[in-house]
Amino acid sequence: MTKPESEWTWKELTVGNVVLEPGNASQYRTGDWKTLIPILDKERCVHCGLCYIFCPDMAYNLNPEGYFMVDAYYCKGCGICAKECPTGAIKMVVEEEK
């Protein structure tokens, strides 16, 4: 189904609410849970990838320039990346003030 789940009517549900399409958990927007979002200071980044490794939601991806960047669609704002960053390149800021 192409339209978002929040628009489905009860008649459109499968019997027993079975999910027929594999891998569609990626459609679930966990990014709207957060209040803080990580901001990367590229000057201080050493490309170590610890943010990518520690992120519990696998919200970090390597971009073509070689930086690990957070995907705001999934990031819950937990701050583990900022805590683990060895150079202090990641800062958590209030998303609304970004």
Add this chain to the structure above:
Amino acid sequence: MGKRVGMEVSIAAAEAVKQVDVDVISAYPITPQTHIVEHLSELVANGELDADFVPVESEHTALSVCMGSEATGARSFTCTSSQGLALMSELTYITSALRLPIVMILANRTLSGPLSIWNDHSDVMSIRDCGWIQIFAENGQDVYDQVFCAYKMAEKREVLFPVIINMDGFTLSHVIEPIELIDQEKIDAFLPPYDPLYRLHPDHPITMGAFALPSIFAETKQAHEVALRASVPHIVDTWKAFGEMTGRRYTPIETYKAEDAETLLITMGSFGETASVAVDMMRQEGRSVGLMKIRLWRPFPFEDFKKAALRAKNLVVIDRAVSVGGPGGPVASELKAALFGEDQRPMVYDFVAGISGRDVSPSDFVKMVDKAEIEIEEGNKEGFEIYGVRG
């Protein structure tokens, strides 16, 4: 006509489960359900039934095993009573939400406490809203027959709901009754192999039991509600087809000498037979009394109930459980709610009787009718009592 034999009702129930050729049985023994699963384990061990019997450490696991096996497309059976049902209760809501057509026999027994092993309906009423089809059997033949009907209706594509067959503990489960067994060829023709709509299979991955956000949960409940209500005609059709095969005709609501009756006794389960004797006794005295027996408790057959009830002046409801601190017995409160929208409605007097296996004889039913008719005549509109309590 099939062979008529004297048989303990529990054994007949187990034989029926054998005849529907289940693939998986998982259960934990509890009185008074024990004889059913004991006999099934013997049938599997002897090679008479080609099924997996999964002995488990609890009823919680028993239903979990059945949900797993049913999800792969295996016809599954479980059976419990009382505390066992309470322990599996959280799974019952999930089974129906997943639309898995498992059949469970519930040998009804009082929920403790005080600790008791005897019969009433407090166990099943604790999961009244679990979203299964719920049937009450009146006698041994009824229990045996309902096993075939239950799988037939449950597995219909238009239904796909689990079914509870309620049989009164001891009163039915431990009594030897004449049972007319049905020939296997007839059962095979009546009940085709289970053809699931969805099933877990590694070649076609799907997800069952995913979580639902607040944005979709209400829609899932609406779908469940509509589908369970819409199963009524398919349940009726199943019983019709069974009636054509055997001559034994079952309906959601059954009546006895009710057409012209001013007062109707209303029962569920094995009390129906005793109450019909009481009705005969009162009819001999020229009293205008009849009987209504509720066979289908969920989905509740509102139209059939109203059709039979609205002709009467007084309804004397026999409940077998108490909603402590609430509106009395669960059956009476439900019937009152069903009648609320009617301009002309009968008065309802509610007796909770025969809880935890206390005997209720035909003369007790007569006494209850006597009392209710007097109380209603005197203007008591809230009649409720636990019958026969000393002091």
